[in-house]
Amino acid sequence: MRGNIEMAEKKYRVIQWATGTVGKTALKYFIENPVIELVGVYVTNPEKIGKDAGELVDLPLTGVVATNDEEQLFAMGADCVLFAGLVQDLDVYCRFLRSGTNVISSAGPFNPTDRYRDQFDRIEEACREGRASYHGCGIHPGFSGDLLPLTLTRLMSRIDRIEVSEIVDKLRNPMVYIEMMGFGRDPDELLANPSRSPEAPYAFQGSMNMIIEGLGKKMERLTTRLEVAAATKDIPYPNGVIRKGTVAGQHYEWTAWVDGAPLVVYHFYWTMGDDVEPRWDNGDSKYRIVIKGDPPLECHLMGSKEADGRHPFLGLQWTGLVGCTAVPQVCDAEPGVLTHLDFGVVQPRGLVRQ
Template identity: 55%
Template sequence: MAGKTYRVIQWATGTVGKVAIRHFAENPTYELVGTLVTNPKKVGKDAGEIAKIGPIGVIATDDVEAIVALEADAVHFAPSVHDLDMVCRLLRSGKNVVCPVGPFFPWERWKPDFDKLAAACADGGTSFHGSGIHPGFAGDLLPLTVARIMNRIDHIHLYETIDHLANPSNYIEFMGFGRESADLLANPGRSPEAPYMFAQSMEIVAKGLGLTIDDVTAKFDVATAVRDIDYGRGVVKQGTVAGQHYEWTGWADGKPLITYHCFWTMGDENIEPRWNAGVSGYRIRIEGDPPMEVTMARPAAAEGVQYLGLPWTAMAGVNVIPAVCDAAPGIVTHFELGVPTLRGLFRPD
């Protein structure tokens, strides 16, 4: 299968979609045959121009029927708002689907969604994989990989740190930066379902250790701005929320097995209390024998350390498309993927 070319469709062209398009254009393993956009201003544009690499001969469309009718091996399905019914339709049309927004693992709370996906895979003779980055790679596959060289595990901690001042995004307003502390603590920007979405990754880790997640507990703390913070589109006023720390813990056998710490700030130097959460990226810390720590972050550059979560999210899915296409029909989790062969990555400049 080493020389096989996979015909792919990119569904949605936000940051994740653009990264995927650039890779499809550069990697001879793939042939991009279609691009679905939701922004009317992008309709009729060349996908390469949308991804800022120049024309590649694939014209973006918002015609869902035309995309569904295309012959393709796989769809990299990366919209900002998930659509499980559309994923199922694509699967039934004979296309394998890799989806950065999951679902990721058939933990009990998500069983109805996986039942729908499994039925669609059976009807289409296709496979589905939820990739992501967190949930996804950083929160499950990476801890399990590190655990392989441990003698004993007491407690696994995963830290996601994002400086939204250095890495502006639409999440600044959506997550409630700039709101009063009491208001945000009472009405968090993240959905009450968020801990259970992340619990899918926790259950992957638990299964890999021969356990199961019995309960998930949550904590939420905020920090306030010590000065007005101008982030381009607006200002986070002094005294309002400029830092958020979500902490979710998965319990197994009555003890904490894995804790996810999500630190989102408008610059650590701009908040009180200062959390000193480290550079933007992911850090795994395992309490046990021997103690273990692994950091996943971009090396410092002239413009400072930036968060690469969205490019990583794209590549976590794109790189396993061949393995998902070649897998037996059905749900493909990390356990079914095993150690996939990564095709076309070695392309020295």
């Protein structure tokens, strides 16, 4: 889609659905961005219900009050809703889509693959009925393992392998899910029965496909490997202590094979600080894309250095922002499911301002 003046002057009426880390980033964006009019905020937390949207993100009052009344929001006729709930909710997506409100969701599903055909069929049908569009947004899946590496392939003359690493020090960047992801468990037990869902690679398969099919190839199979690191001493964190000898690092490796060889490899290096063995020595939190071939390339995506000299992990904020910046294009697109391949180059609006 080509950007034009008409698009630049247009305002979009938007609802923010849920206000966790991703949702708060989006809410702040919507309040501050001049091409967006925030019209609704959905919350589940009783302490947030009835609060002004501005209060939830330390901004001045907006006159938009957070509610848990879903029906009120479905009936609003907003241009778009950014869904950032804990888990995906196809019923909510389809209610909005059928009523003509476009949906962007950080909870996925992301890219249509056979495995998620049923979900996308439901979404497509609702899109058709309401003449609306759906887009799954995120940093990974959604950006650093698909759009970014595929874009970087434009700088290559031959590609042997593409390696995408998500590197997160969860001690410096505290997050929920630490226990849920198995930190603090016995290493052998975790290797035998990982905490990360066996479904996880398939949620990312669409991203791998986007690169592979973007290069005119087909994925033959997907293999997985898990390696763990143990704490070399007790590691205190906000919710408790990771005991010495228990899991304090996890390296998931998922490999997409093409023509009998690995072509796209995703690594997830999650650690709880530096007191772990083995040390993977990846440095600060970041996304790292390495493309082996001619000429070899390495690209690091990280937050700017903070006062302590370290680079923060901004993946959750980026997950919200990559959805927010797509709002105009999602709203102005032809109805249906939209991936990066449908957008072409996204042209964000309202970012450059006094």
